[in-house]
Amino acid sequence: xxxxxRIMFLVFACSSGxxxxxxxxxxxxxxxxEDTTVHIFADVAENLDEYTANPEALRTLVNRQLMPLLDVDxxxxxxxxxxxxxxxxxxxDEFTSCMSTLLVxxxxxxxxxFGGETKLWVLPQRGDLNEKLTRVRSRVTLPNGKQAPVDxxxxxxxxxxxxxxxxxxxxxxxxxxxxxxxPDVQANGIDSVIERLGSGQLELAE
Amino acid sequence: xxxxxxxxxxxxxxxxxxxxxxxxxxxxAIIISLLLAGCxxxxxxxxxxxxxxxxxxxxxxxxxxxxxxxxxxxxAVGYDKIMPDPFxxxxxxxxxxxxxxxxxxxxxLQGKITQSADTFGRxxxxxxxxxxxxxxxASKMGVPYYNEDLGQTMASWGYEDSRxxxxxxxxxxxxxxxxxxxVDSYIHPVGRAIHGRNEWGMWIVRGIDQxxxxxxxxxxxxxxxxxxxxxxxxxxxxxxxxxxxxxPPMTDYDLYLDDYPEDEPDPxx
Numbered sequence: 001x002x003x004x005x006r007i008m009f010l011v012f013a014c015s016s017g018x019x020x021x022x023x024x025x026x027x028x029x030x031x032x033x034e035d036t037t038v039h040i041f042a043d044v045a046e047n048l049d050e051y052t053a054n055p056e057a058l059r060t061l062v063n064r065q066l067m068p069l070l071d072v073d074x075x076x077x078x079x080x081x082x083x084x085x086x087x088x089x090x091x092x093d094e095f096t097s098c099m100s101t102l103l104v105x106x107x108x109x110x111x112x113x114f115g116g117e118t119k120l121w122v123l124p125q126r127g128d129l130n131e132k133l134t135r136v137r138s139r140v141t142l143p144n145g146k147q148a149p150v151d152x153x154x155x156x157x158x159x160x161x162x163x164x165x166x167x168x169x170x171x172x173x174x175x176x177x178x179x180x181x182x183p184d185v186q187a188n189g190i191d192s193v194i195e196r197l198g199s200g201q202l203e204l205a206e
Numbered sequence: 207x208x209x210x211x212x213x214x215x216x217x218x219x220x221x222x223x224x225x226x227x228x229x230x231x232x233x234x235a236i237i238i239s240l241l242l243a244g245c246x247x248x249x250x251x252x253x254x255x256x257x258x259x260x261x262x263x264x265x266x267x268x269x270x271x272x273x274x275x276x277x278x279x280x281x282a283v284g285y286d287k288i289m290p291d292p293f294x295x296x297x298x299x300x301x302x303x304x305x306x307x308x309x310x311x312x313x314x315l316q317g318k319i320t321q322s323a324d325t326f327g328r329x330x331x332x333x334x335x336x337x338x339x340x341x342x343x344a345s346k347m348g349v350p351y352y353n354e355d356l357g358q359t360m361a362s363w364g365y366e367d368s369r370x371x372x373x374x375x376x377x378x379x380x381x382x383x384x385x386x387x388x389v390d391s392y393i394h395p396v397g398r399a400i401h402g403r404n405e406w407g408m409w410i411v412r413g414i415d416q417x418x419x420x421x422x423x424x425x426x427x428x429x430x431x432x433x434x435x436x437x438x439x440x441x442x443x444x445x446x447x448x449x450x451x452x453x454p455p456m457t458d459y460d461l462y463l464d465d466y467p468e469d470e471p472d473p474x475x
Contacts, residue, residue: 078462135456149452153459165459170447172457176439183253184431 029136029154029161030122032069037120040065044111051112058108066107071155071162072100078164079178083185091190098197114143120150132156135167253435257370257442264372268434271377275417279424282417294418296340301412303332303339304395305353311393312354316362324350353448356386361449370438375413378441 043061044051051058076096077084084092123137136152153165153174165174184193252261286294306329313322328344328351336343345351360382361368368382379387391397396412399405430436446454 078459081462133456133459153456155459165457167457169444170452170454171440171443174459174462175443175457176436178462179253179435179439180431183435 027160029134029152029163032154032161032163033120033136033138033152034122036065036069040111041120048112055108055112058111059104062104062108062111067100067104069162070100070103071157071164072096072103074155074157074162075099075164075174078174079181080185081178081182083182087185087190091194095190095194095197098194102197134161253432254370254438257367258438259369260371264370264438265434267372267374268437270374271372274375278413278417279421282414282421285414286418286421294415297411297415298419299332299336299342300339301396301415302342302351303329303336306332307395308356308390308393309352309354312356312359312390313352315356315359316354318352318354321350321352325352352451355383356390357383357445358386358449360386366449370442378437380442380445383445 040061044058051061073096076092076099079099080087080092080095119141120138123139133153133155136154138150138152140148140150142148149169151167152163153167153172154161154163165172167173181193184196251265252258254261258264289297306325310322310325310329313319313325328349331344331347331349332339332342335341357380365382368380371379371381371384373379373384373387376384376387392401396408399408427433427436
């Protein structure tokens with residue numbers, strides 16, 4: 001329970017998005033995390049006033065820099081699991097795009113909240129790297145000096161490495177969402193869930 | 207059925223506890239009536255039959271805790287409003303420092319001798335220079351912080367999977383961790399104050415302080431499709447993370463995909 005707090009806060013607030021930029025130097029997951037974090041944090045620190053006044057500009061930045069490097073389609077499939085059975089493709093796409101919007105909004109909010117003071121460093125890569133799936137482990141330092149462990153799950157796609165899960169203090173965003181959304185879809189149908197997602201009612205973390 | 211067994215076990219445990227450790231009669235009465243309520247009906251929901259076979263019972267305890275929170279939360283809100291942040295941080299540090307003896311003993315039980323020396327040193331520094339633990343001087347000096355308890359020790363000894371158990375008042379746990387918690391309380395200074403001297407002051411203050419830390423999350427929990435499952439998920443995953451000292455095995459995502467209809471034809475087409 002202790003962690004519920006920080007986790008929920010952090011999942012989106014300071015971590016999930018920070019990863020990526022549009023000026024990536026290397027294709028390996030560690031460089032993706034490092035480069036993009038530096039880039040986005042610096043941008044926010046520099047233009048904090050502007051972004052505070054105009055959150056839409058920040059959302060645009062996040063959308064442009066972050067989203068191309070996330071595999072939200074894959075994340076959505078993991079979240080839906082067997083509840084996705086029999087659901088028309090266009091509904092799944094709609095669900096996926098709702099998840100993207102939610103991510104961007106929440107991540108942008110988190111960036112504003114932490115004011116670009118957040119720092120992140122990546123731990124040395126461990127042996128569990130394989131050719132298709134890997135985990136990048138990092139530590140985020142918040143403005144209050146507290147550190148939060150944040151891991152990113154990456155998998156290899158035809159377009160290179162993409163992140164599909166964020167794990168804060170051991171709590172996986174995909175797993176946690178999945179266990180909320182799957183039964184919801186099964187009980188109430190995908191339309192109801194999409195509507196709830198769209199209205200912001202399913203924000204598990206703030 | 208299993209919740210009945212649990213209720214009987216807990217009943218015995220509590221009767222023993224209340225006579226031996228002088229748990230105030232009121233609290234015993236509350237817990238016992240709750241446990242009885244737990245047996246009164248059964249719930250058919252099984253969201254995780256393997257990890258949470260006592261779900262029906264657990265949900266009742268969850269509802270009980272939720273009811274209790276109607277009293278505890280306003281107190282925590284008041285505490286959060288009145289107390290300045292540095293003071294709250296100090297109180298948090300103070301209680302975290304008091305966890306050190308439990309961590310120390312369990313590090314030794316797990317054979318983590320070097321780390322136990324860090325915990326010992328940290329406890330000495332913070333209890334003295336850190337003014338009874340209010341200031342976390344040791345962290346500033348670079349002494350690492352560890353958190354161990356008997357539940358984690360038992361897990362490291364091979365008792366890896368334990369069923370989820372929602373404890374009254376204390377909240378999420380497992381059978382293993384709840385048992386560990388009871389035993390650890392004989393080492394923990396706050397527990398010793400209760401067992402030995404029947405002093406509940408520190409325990410209550412710690413409870414309020416801990417509750418105040420979760421206030422930001424209340425809305426999220428309430429909005430969740432199934433708050434009970436959300437709490438269980440978050441707690442169980444984080445517990446796994448603690449047991450593996452921050453390096454748990456990676457989730458088997460393929461398992462999530464296995465039940466996804468990759469090649470099934472779209473029924474609309």
